[in-house]
Each structure stands twice: as C-alpha cells, then as structure tokens.
Amino acid sequence: MKLPASFRTSKGMLGIGLVLAILLIAVIAPVLIPADWATKMDMRARLSPPTWAHPLGTDQLGRDLMYRVLLGARTSIAIASAAVLMSIVIGLPLGLISGYAGRTTDNVLMRLVDTLLAFPALLLALTISAVLGPNLQNTIIAIGIAFTPFLARIIRGEALRVAQMPYVEAARTAGNSDARLIVRHILPNIMPAVIVQSTISLAFAILAEAGLSFLGLGTQPPDASWGLMIQASRDYLDRAPWTALVPGAAVALTVLGLNMFGDALRDALDPRSKGAS
Amino acid sequence: MLDDVRPLVAIDNLRVEFQGEEGPIVGVEDVSFTIAPGETLCVVGESGSGKSVTSLSLMRLVEFGGGRITGGRLEFASAAGVIDVAGADDATMRAIRGKEIGMIFQEPMTSLNPVFTIERQMTDGLRMHMGLSGEAARARALELLKQVRIPEPERRLKQYPHELSGGMRQRVVIAMAMACKPRLLIADEPTTALDVTIQAEILSLINRLKRETGMAVLFITHDMAVVAQVADRVVVMCQGKLVEEGPVEQIFASPKQDYTRALLAAVPRLGEMRGKSAPEPMRLIGDEADVRAPLLPQAPEPLLEVSNLTTRYPVKGGLIRRTVANVHAVEDVSFTINKGETLALVGESGCGKSSCGRSILRLSEPTSGTVLLDKCDIIGLSARDLRRAWRDMQMVFQDPFASLNPYMRLREQVAEPLRNFGLAKGSEVEDRVAGLFDRVHLPRSFMSRFPHELSGGQRQRVAIARALAVRPKLIIADESVSALDVSVQAQVLNLMMELQAELGVSFLFISHDMAVVERVSHRVGVMYRGRLVEIGSRAQVFETPRHEYTRTLLSAVPIADPTRRTIGDDLNFRPIPSPVFPLGHEPGPSEYDEVAPGHLVLKDTMT
Numbered sequence: 068m069k070l071p072a073s074f075r076t077s078k079g080m081l082g083i084g085l086v087l088a089i090l091l092i093a094v095i096a097p098v099l100i101p102a103d104w105a106t107k108m109d110m111r112a113r114l115s116p117p118t119w120a121h122p123l124g125t126d127q128l129g130r131d132l133m134y135r136v137l138l139g140a141r142t143s144i145a146i147a148s149a150a151v152l153m154s155i156v157i158g159l160p161l162g163l164i165s166g167y168a169g170r171t172t173d174n175v176l177m178r179l180v181d182t183l184l185a186f187p188a189l190l191l192a193l194t195i196s197a198v199l200g201p202n203l204q205n206t207i208i209a210i211g212i213a214f215t216p217f218l219a220r221i222i223r224g225e226a227l228r229v230a231q232m233p234y235v236e237a238a239r240t241a242g243n244s245d246a247r248l249i250v251r252h253i254l255p256n257i258m259p260a261v262i263v264q265s266t267i268s269l270a271f272a273i274l275a276e277a278g279l280s281f282l283g284l285g286t287q288p289p290d291a292s293w294g295l296m297i298q299a300s301r302d303y304l305d306r307a308p309w310t311a312l313v314p315g316a317a318v319a320l321t322v323l324g325l326n327m328f329g330d331a332l333r334d335a336l337d338p339r340s341k342g343a344s
Numbered sequence: 345m346l347d348d349v350r351p352l353v354a355i356d357n358l359r360v361e362f363q364g365e366e367g368p369i370v371g372v373e374d375v376s377f378t379i380a381p382g383e384t385l386c387v388v389g390e391s392g393s394g395k396s397v398t399s400l401s402l403m404r405l406v407e408f409g410g411g412r413i414t415g416g417r418l419e420f421a422s423a424a425g426v427i428d429v430a431g432a433d434d435a436t437m438r439a440i441r442g443k444e445i446g447m448i449f450q451e452p453m454t455s456l457n458p459v460f461t462i463e464r465q466m467t468d469g470l471r472m473h474m475g476l477s478g479e480a481a482r483a484r485a486l487e488l489l490k491q492v493r494i495p496e497p498e499r500r501l502k503q504y505p506h507e508l509s510g511g512m513r514q515r516v517v518i519a520m521a522m523a524c525k526p527r528l529l530i531a532d533e534p535t536t537a538l539d540v541t542i543q544a545e546i547l548s549l550i551n552r553l554k555r556e557t558g559m560a561v562l563f564i565t566h567d568m569a570v571v572a573q574v575a576d577r578v579v580v581m582c583q584g585k586l587v588e589e590g591p592v593e594q595i596f597a598s599p600k601q602d603y604t605r606a607l608l609a610a611v612p613r614l615g616e617m618r619g620k621s622a623p624e625p626m627r628l629i630g631d632e633a634d635v636r637a638p639l640l641p642q643a644p645e646p647l648l649e650v651s652n653l654t655t656r657y658p659v660k661g662g663l664i665r666r667t668v669a670n671v672h673a674v675e676d677v678s679f680t681i682n683k684g685e686t687l688a689l690v691g692e693s694g695c696g697k698s699s700c701g702r703s704i705l706r707l708s709e710p711t712s713g714t715v716l717l718d719k720c721d722i723i724g725l726s727a728r729d730l731r732r733a734w735r736d737m738q739m740v741f742q743d744p745f746a747s748l749n750p751y752m753r754l755r756e757q758v759a760e761p762l763r764n765f766g767l768a769k770g771s772e773v774e775d776r777v778a779g780l781f782d783r784v785h786l787p788r789s790f791m792s793r794f795p796h797e798l799s800g801g802q803r804q805r806v807a808i809a810r811a812l813a814v815r816p817k818l819i820i821a822d823e824s825v826s827a828l829d830v831s832v833q834a835q836v837l838n839l840m841m842e843l844q845a846e847l848g849v850s851f852l853f854i855s856h857d858m859a860v861v862e863r864v865s866h867r868v869g870v871m872y873r874g875r876l877v878e879i880g881s882r883a884q885v886f887e888t889p890r891h892e893y894t895r896t897l898l899s900a901v902p903i904a905d906p907t908r909r910t911i912g913d914d915l916n917f918r919p920i921p922s923p924v925f926p927l928g929h930e931p932g933p934s935e936y937d938e939v940a941p942g943h944l945v946l947k948d949t950m951t
Contacts, residue, residue, distance in 0.1 A: 233747040236707055238757075240734045241810065242764030255751035338751060338794035 073334035085324025093144045096137040105138040106289040114307040124309040132313045139291035147272035153211030158218035166226025183216040196284045206285045210275050225257040259333045266329035270322035351378035359415035371397045372584045384561040386571045389581035390829040395564045443473040446521030450533040452513035456505040463501040473524045488519040511542035532564045539692040544900035568611045569902040592906045610834035611904045612859040623864045625841045626834040638844035648681040653713035655703045673699035675874035676934040686851040688861040691871035697854045701820045738811035742823035744803035748795040755791040761813045780809040801832030820852045858901045870894045880943030890945040
C-alpha cells in the first residue's frame, strides 16, 4: 500500500508521525509502566525542576510529571476521541438532514440545536455529567453532547450550500433517491469541513475534560489526565512553570499533529489534489 | 496614425512569470506592441491567452496576483516623460495608477466597495491625486457622474453600490477611472458580466469619452463582436504569445494567421442565417467533417406543451419569516416544442428564462399552469413518478465547473442515470458509458478521470453525455455554452445539432446570446419580465421582429463585423423594472396577436 501524495509532504509526514507516536504512547504506556509510578509521591522532591531522577520535574505532591503525562495520555486521548466521534455520529446526520430537507424539518432541528448552543459547552457538559454521575463513560457522553451543536451547525451550512449546487440538481434528475443524493453526492463534498472541524474539536475536548476533572466530574484523582494536570498546575505557575508546560506541550503536540494529519487526510480525499489516475 | 507620433505605450518583449509548485510558469512571453495616443487597441484571446496578465503588467498589478515581470520594457509616456513601468519604484507607480492610467474591471459588483457611498469612493482618489478639498472633490465627482450620463447624479452620490443597477455601477466605475483625466484607460472585459443592452450602453459611453477626452483605450476582451464594434487596432493573443496584430478591418477581412482565422470562424454573426430555414452547424477550420443540419420531421408532432405556466418565488421577511412579497419569475407563459425541434428562449438576466426551464422539470415548483410531455401531465406527478418522468427530459447546466460532482469519477456520473432508471446492468453499463463517451467525442480513457482533469468544454461534453444516457426526448440546455470559449462553444453547439439530427431529440435552448440562438434554433421565444413577449419561427423573430423589446434587444447586439458598427454614440436603454410585487398582486393574462402564422406578439406594449 502506498501512502497518498498528500501524506508524503513534510507536513503530512510530521502529522502522521505525531499522531502515531501519541496513539502508541496511549496504548503501550500503561502496559509498560506500572500504574503506581504516576501516583507515587516523593515528598523530598516536591515541585522539583527537571533532574536526573525526574527528567520532566515533579508536581506539588512530588509525583513524576513524565510518568503522569505518559500515563495520562490514554485517558485524555480516549475521552477526547470518543466524545468527538459521538458528536460526529449525532451531528452529521442531524446537520445533513436539516440542510438537505430544509423547511419545517430544518426549522425544528435547528431550534433544538440553537437551544443547546445557548448554553456554554462546558456548562452543558457539567450539567450532563452531574446528572449522570462522574465516571469515564458519562464524561464522554457529556462532552459529546455538548460539542454536537457546533458540528451540526457547520454541517448544516455546508449541506445547504452543496445541496443547491448544479451537480446535485443534475444528480437528482439522473434519478437518484434522496438517500443516495445525500450519501453519494452531498456527503463527500462536505467531508473537508467535517475533518477540519473534528480536529479542532479534539483539542477542545481534551481541555473540556480538564474542566470537568477540575470540578470533580471527569477523571478522578489520583489518576492522571492531561487536563487535570494543567488545572492542578495553576497555583504553582510562578514557582514551577514546568508543571503546566509539560501537559500543555502534550496537548499542543497532539493538536498540532491532528491538524496536520487532518489537512493531509482532507487533501488525500480530494481528487483535485492528485494527478491523473 | 502617423508614424512620427510618439506612442503612448510601447511594450517590448514582455515576459511575465508566475511561481508554480514546480518552478516558474510563463504567463506571457515575447509580447510587443504599441498604443498611440487616442486610439483603441483591443487585445483579444481565449481564456489563458495572457491578455489580462498583459494589461495588469502595465499597471504593475500583476505582482499582486503572484506574477513577476522577468523581461522586457513597458514604456509609458507620462506627463513627466517616458518611464519604464517594468523598473519603476512604488512611489512612481502610485502616481501613475489611477492618475495617468485608469482601469475598469469586469465585475461592477465587486470593483466597488459595498460599505462606502458612491461619493466617498469617488472623492478618495480625487483628493489623493489632485489634491482637491472636500467640497471641490464633491463637485468634481458630480461633474464626472454627469459626464457618464447617470440619471439623477446628486442622489447617486449619497447611495451605496447595492442601490444601483449593474449598468449604473459600471458607469460609476468608469467615472472613477476617468476622475483624473488619464491618458490611458485599461478596460479588462468591462462588459462581459453585463446584459446585452447595458453592454451596448457601456461600449458607446467608452467610445464617447475616448473621443471627447482624447485618451487611449486598451480594451481586453474575449468577444470578437465587441472587438469589431470598438477597436481601431487589434492584438490577437494565444497561450501567452502574440499571434497577430493589425488594424481592425484587416484582422477581420484578411487574417494572416490560422489561429485568427479559426477564432473568427467560430464566432456566430447575427444576421448571417438570413433566408435559411434550418439551423446550421458552424464551419470550423481544422474540423472539416460535415455536420448534418438538424432538419425538422415532415409532420410536426408536439412533444412538450406548456400552457399558462406561472412561477413565483416568495420573498421572506420579518421576525417569523413570513412571505412579504413575491418575485414574479415566470408569468403566464405558453408554448409548444415539436419532436426534433429546438425552441430557444432568449432574454436578459432576470427575465425568467431559466426559471421557465427549471419549472418545466419541476426543479423549481411552478405556481400554476400545465406542462404536458408527450401527453403526460408533469405538474400532477408525485415525487416518485416525477423521478420516472425525468427519464424523458434532462437538463444541461450553464457552469461546467459546477455541474459535475468533483468527488466522483466521470464513469460513475454518466453511469448513474443508467443504473437508477434500470436501463443497463452489470458489464452492459460500462459498454453504454463507453458508447456515450464516443458519442460526445471524448476519449474513453477519460472515463476514469475526475472532473478537474478536464477543460470546460470537455466537462460540458460529459454533462451532455450524462443527459443523453437515458435517451431523453427533451433536453433543456440552460445557458449551456455561455461559459465556454468561442472555439469550444462552436464545437459544443455543433455537437448538439449533430445529436439532434441523429437522435431526433428536442431542445429547449435557453440563452442570452442572440447570435448563438440564431444559429441553432428552429423557433425563438423572447422573454421580458417573466412573460413571453414574442414567439415565432427564427426567421419571423429575427427578420421581422414586431415587439418593441425584441427590436431593442436586436439593436443592442454587437455584430462581429467592423464594417457594420451599430454601437452609436449615446445609448440609454430603459432599465428592466423589478419583478417583485406585493402579495396578492394578480397581473392580467398574456394575450397575443397572431401577426403571421405561428408568429405571436404580446398585446400590451412595454409597461
């Protein structure tokens, strides 16, 4: 199998590399590293800067940041990607149907979405997870639902634009059913927007999980997640900035990788970016 | 022009390069010509010929589009002496742009800033270049608007661009270009986006201004008919190179280069079909294969019967988006198309010709009226049955870049109707698609390509192949050749006529281009404000037009013959009134006088 041309650019390679590396960490770090290394407290080395013993420094309880960031990857990535996947699964059909059907269907669905949009996403997630109870699965559901309206709105707009393109009308007169029109003609043409929005959503989902954790509704201490680590660092920013920089860099690298990966994926799906085949 | 007159512009060996992904791409090379003071030089060519790049280089604006002048001299005789534009610094260029060289762009919609009033946009340049005070600049702006003959100039100054019609906007753009009395006016396709009557107005305006002020005009266009009407001298360009240069009469009467000859052969000329009964394929140079003319069957048999078709679009407004008014797009239109016949609907933008075509297919739902296709009532069909009825009528759209799905291989797009209507199965589909590609003269290797890998004309052939796949009885061609270059347009027109001659398919040919319509149609209907104002055989409508609007339209069409200049000095056609009416407005029915057998003219005069 050959990699599509868009992935063979330096940006595409870097994107793939980062995404693969982070996925690898999320999968194998908990296997290789004993779970208690992330929670073991070293009281003599609290808020220690990077040293030989603690290469990335320690937090206020003397826990090793390197192990915490490696072991926190799984939680953060799992919650963020599951939540974004969920928002796509709900938001994509919602937006497509709304944009394609128009009229009453569109009005009803979009007023529903607008109602959800009226609440700040984090507040919404907070309410949902408070009602459902604090555990991993409910955190995913809460973030997933909170992110759905944004995606649905964007997809509706794109579907609306694409649905009135002449090629969709031509396909309609070519005898395609509504379902085929949506799946074969509209969906591929809105995928670029979905991909771009999803990669952005992933970054926000990681941070949303942090917010929930901070309020005691996401990941439960002493387990590590990137968001929780960033939240915990805020009291020590002046004395120990590495406590924020280490998880912050992990989030930034993930987002950077995902964005570059997303761009390459979008280009790979676009026949216009390939030569004659 | 006398030889000892110093040229205003002398372009010598111009070369412009663009930065491509794999090294520089040459946009223009080896282009040399001069413009004398007070003359109109037309640069003509098809898309990609480098005509716009050349004109933008003269303003050094080409750099804003990623291009770079890498060779040659661009001498311009400014008030301060001769300058080489290619090497001038930014301060010199700022002093020349807008002051000594004025420019008009193609799209009057986008060349004015929507958030400023006309006064603000006009006085800006005056204050900067002429150092006028606010009051003096205002007075000068008013004077300029009067010079371009805009009605009610005082009121226009306070208005925003969206409040003006397309023709008036282009007049404002011209007034702005004229503001500092430039020595050279560059007009880059200034009438391409305009209706034919407005085009005639703008051309006559440019002609008059040129004569009154003695400025030279560099006129960029793709339209040979416009060239014939306005040019003193002509430069023909093709693929970044200069092909031929000469006085306009010589270029049209005895072109020296094959390319010029081919270009001229592809242009339909209004009036050249006089006395012929059937449509006639264009004679293309280099493609001598005789295309059969589509003759009518002996016994005419009606295929499509449209009666009292009315389509209105609601205008929504207010908080709960109630309907506050109606756009009367199509108003009581009736006509018949016989089997194997082409009926053309002509008119200017907004006259309802496209809405009419869409209403017949029910892509836009008509408000009332009946449409019978082969005795089958289209309006009464359920969504399911309508889908089945589309087997008999297909549409070819205007923009070949938008009418094919960019994410789908061409084979799939042409195969879709075959599968959906159950016309072919399995390997048969592939054979039928291959046959269709042969039919529209496209290589079979294109079947596995994506739309972006084809040129505009090739894409339009694919769109025609897709429409033909179901063997329809009627094809509605909505401005199907308008977006194509003339030589490609001629090929696609010939293809349509060939298909009609061989398959007996009927066409509803919707177009704004009178010369093209004259070439392809058996019968012609002229639309104005949603109504059919005149309908008859092609000879009747073109040779004995009876309705005032038909005559106006015909008089405005530029003719591709420099010895027949129809563009007068000062044309001012009445703008088309708005088709928006309050709720409950019920206009009277369309009543016609039959002035000759089959030649109907709407009774009331233009209101």
